[in-house]
Amino acid sequence: MSKFKGFSDAETFTSLPDAFFYRLLKEIDDAAELKVTIYFLWRVEHMEGPFRALCESDFDAKELGLAADEITRGLENAIQRGSILRSQHEADAFYFLNSPRGRAAAEAFAKGQWWESAKIMSPPMERPNVFKLYEENIGPLTPLIADALKDAEGLYSDEWIADVIELAVKNNKRNWKYCEAILKRWKEEGRHGQKDQQNSGKGSERYTDSQFSEFIKRD
Numbered sequence: 001m002s003k004f005k006g007f008s009d010a011e012t013f014t015s016l017p018d019a020f021f022y023r024l025l026k027e028i029d030d031a032a033e034l035k036v037t038i039y040f041l042w043r044v045e046h047m048e049g050p051f052r053a054l055c056e057s058d059f060d061a062k063e064l065g066l067a068a069d070e071i072t073r074g075l076e077n078a079i080q081r082g083s084i085l086r087s088q089h090e091a092d093a094f095y096f097l098n099s100p101r102g103r104a105a106a107e108a109f110a111k112g113q114w115w116e117s118a119k120i121m122s123p124p125m126e127r128p129n130v131f132k133l134y135e136e137n138i139g140p141l142t143p144l145i146a147d148a149l150k151d152a153e154g155l156y157s158d159e160w161i162a163d164v165i166e167l168a169v170k171n172n173k174r175n176w177k178y179c180e181a182i183l184k185r186w187k188e189e190g191r192h193g194q195k196d197q198q199n200s201g202k203g204s205e206r207y208t209d210s211q212f213s214e215f216i217k218r219d
Contacts, residue, residue: 005135014045017099024083035064036074037083044097051105053087053094130161137165138174145176156183 020041028034036059044052059071066074075095078084085096087106094109096102130149135141141149152161164179164186171178 014042016041020083024081027081028077030074030077032066032070032074033077033081034074035066036071037078039064040078040084040095040097050101051109052102053096053105053109055092055094130158133162133165134176137169138176138179148176148180152180152183156187160186 016038020037024037028037039059040054043054043058056071056075059075061068061071064071075084075086079086079095082098085098085102085106087094087096087109089110089112094106096106096109130153131141131146134145134149160183161179164182167182168174168179
């Protein structure tokens with residue numbers, strides 16, 4: 001078992017219903033059901049819009065640490081318990097939280113009212129925040145680096161920060177000064193020579209070692 005490194009000081013949190021703790025937690029005795037239920041609550045909490053539901057393929061086996069048959073068993077147990085609802089329209093089935101809004105949404109889906117939306121819906125996964133990205137790709141998070149990252153979040157888009165960290169890894173320049181220098185240049189000149197933060201993706205290859213040699217020392 002690998003040792004958990006601990007939570008960061010900027011960790012995002014997921015709200016769980018009180019009933020999960022004072023009732024469900026003591027009643028659920030199957031690990032698959034417990035994992036599926038918590039995972040479902042996390043995913044739904046981070047979704048936007050009125051249609052908050054998952055299909056069975058949205059339950060990520062790798063993240064859950066479960067086999068496909070265990071996920072199916074966990075879902076069936078949660079449905080029998082009544083914490084999760086399954087609603088079907090024609091050949092499509094989605095899972096909803098058993099709450100007033102979830103029940104209304106499940107009923108509407110069964111009637112075909114949200115069928116088209118459900119077919120093209122891609123439930124958003126939580127995007128790693130800048131602290132997690134840094135720790136996973138650059139190095140340990142120090143108080144000074146944490147402050148710098150907080151400032152960067154206010155100045156640059158999430159996409160830019162994620163892209164510049166990816167670029168630092170690609171160029172083997174794993175330090176924040178290197179990332180920050182590129183971000184400043186992007187803000188001044190644009191990703192492609194135009195001051196447009198929405199125009200991202202290409203152009204990173206022009207940031208060579210010589211341009212940022214003064215920043216290649218590790219933090």
